[in-house]
Amino acid sequence: MVKFDRYMLSQLLWLFGFFALVLVAVFWINQAVQLFDRLIGDGQTALVFLEFSALGLPRLITTVLPIATFAAAVYVTNRMNNESELTVMQSTGSSPWRLARPVAVFGLISALMMSVLSHILVPAASQQLSEREAEISRNVTSRLLTEGAFLNPTRGVTFYTRAIGEDGVLQDVFLADRRAPNERVIYTAAEAYLIRNGDGTSLIMVDGLAQRLATSDNRLSTAKFQDFSFDISPLMSTDEQVALSLQFLRTDALLTNWDLLATSLGTTTGSIAEELHSRFARAAFCFVTAMIGFATLLVGGYSRFGVWREIVIAFLLLIALDGMRSTLSGPVLADARMWPILYTPSVIGLALITGLLWVSSSGGLKLRRLRERFT
Structure with missing residues (x-):
């Protein structure tokens, strides 16, 4: 047995x-x-x-x-x-x-x-x-480094880049910011760089155009820039510990x-x-x-x-x-x-x-x- x-x-x-x-x-x-x-x-x-x-x-x-x-x-x-x-x-x-x-x-x-x-x-x-x-x-950088796709790293923000060079340069960048209730802002740039600045992260856009639409009176303002820094740190979660x-x-x-x-x-x-x-x-x-x-x-x-x-x-x-x-x-x-x-x-x-x-x-x-x- x-x-x-x-x-x-x-x-x-x-x-x-x-x-x-x-x-x-x-x-x-x-x-x-x-x-x-x-x-x-x-x-x-x-x-x-x-x-x-x-x-x-x-x-x-x-x-x-x-x-x-x-x-x-x-x-x-x-x-x-x-x-x-x-x-x-x-x-x-x-x-x-x-x-x-x-x-x-x-x-x-x-x-x-x-x-x-x-x-x-x-x-x-x-x-x-x-x-x-x-x-x-919290790693918003990895969510932005995707070619040819419209990404939403956080609510109210849309990001797009046509290509990423071997040196890390983002080419033909589009960034739409709709977080503010009374305005809509769109940034377009020929090139952009992601820069770490201490605890923060900034997106440096070069040779671009900023368009701001005030929804209260539907007034559109545009401005060309040689270089512009956009702080993307608020897009990142600040919670360091998991509950x-x-x-x-x-x-x-x-x-x-x-x-x-x-x-x-x-x-x-x-x-x-x-x-x-x-x-x-x-x-x-x-x-x-x-x-x-x-x-x-x-x-x-x-x-x-x-x-x-x-x-x-x-x-x-x-x-x-x-x-x-x-x-x-x-x-x-x-x-x-x-x-x-x-x-x-x-x-x-x-x-x-x-x-x-x-x-x-x-x-x-x-x-x-x-x-x-x-x-």
């Missing part, structure tokens, strides 16, 4: 890795298109895109991990049913409870992976991602002093309770997804026509339990003392698993005998 456990566990882990890789790739491609368009459109390099993609992977993996766990359990159980391996094991005296042991170990491994992600990797990656986003938002968030904190920091922590973060104790116990609930749900896939298919037993009905039932049970999780956050956010209800899907799932395994063992035989007695 130890060899059988190792064999089944190896099959589960191999299929789990395959499904996780495929699902992560599918979800990542869907997000990467938007991320690539936003970052490259803002003048960032491919290395920045790869960095942002890597920082977003931990949260993405937490989304696909339960699905991959369920898919692996269902696939391996279905294949072993079709090849009569489980039937042979049951004929040698192995009960469904005994056959469930490698699946339970697999579920615990999946839950452990989810715990590492939820408690350590996701908070660290989320904080680093927010810091990098803030850093890029601390619940999603950035490791689990050990959320275990105590909820009132003090809520005050310092400007949130509620309900939000802290929901964030903390959701991390534990996600790990417990991974164990449930593995076991419910196995137990549901085991009830169907061997059939020449397959166990598609049981697969559909297992999938519907998973959808129902997962949908329940999203509806339980509201009461906890309103009252932190309601945090135990976050574990309701996992508790119900464990009860279903127990019932299904009981039906697969002697309980199923008792039910059949009872039904025959009354028919």
Whole structure:
């Protein structure tokens, strides 16, 4: 039996890795298109895109991990049913409870992976991602160094440059400033330079024209200039620190002093309770997804026509339990003392698993005998 456990566990882990890789790739491609368009459109390099993609992977993996766990359990159980391996094991005296042991170990491994992600990797990656986003938002220079595109580095400002020389000179520059409510200003210049001046940044335009429109009386004023300095420092965010968030904190920091922590973060104790116990609930749900896939298919037993009905039932049970999780956050956010209800899907799932395994063992035989007695 130890060899059988190792064999089944190896099959589960191999299929789990395959499904996780495929699902992560599918979800990542869907997000990467938007991320690539936003970052490259803002003048960032491919290395920045790869960095942002890597920082977003931990949260993405937490989304696909339960699905991959369920898919692996269902696939391996279905294949072993079709090849009569489980039937042979049951004929040698192995009960469904005994056959469930490698699946339970697999579920615990999946839950452990989810715990590492939820408690350590996701908070660290989320904080680093927010810091990098803030850093890029402050770097207005990179957002202006894009050829042939009308850019909006901030609300009310439009910038365009036809080309950027190898020496960094911006050629044929257009700058429209609509931030003032009573005037519109347009600057055009043959060349421009970005100059760092201490903590500020200036755009030096050469050989250009300034046009100012007063919206109060629709009066247009124009002025030619040889050189003109436009301070772009106000376009840059002055916040040097990223505001601390619940999603950035490791689990050990959320275990105590909820009132003090809520005050310092400007949130509620309900939000802290929901964030903390959701991390534990996600790990417990991974164990449930593995076991419910196995137990549901085991009830169907061997059939020449397959166990598609049981697969559909297992999938519907998973959808129902997962949908329940999203509806339980509201009461906890309103009252932190309601945090135990976050574990309701996992508790119900464990009860279903127990019932299904009981039906697969002697309980199923008792039910059949009872039904025959009354028919």
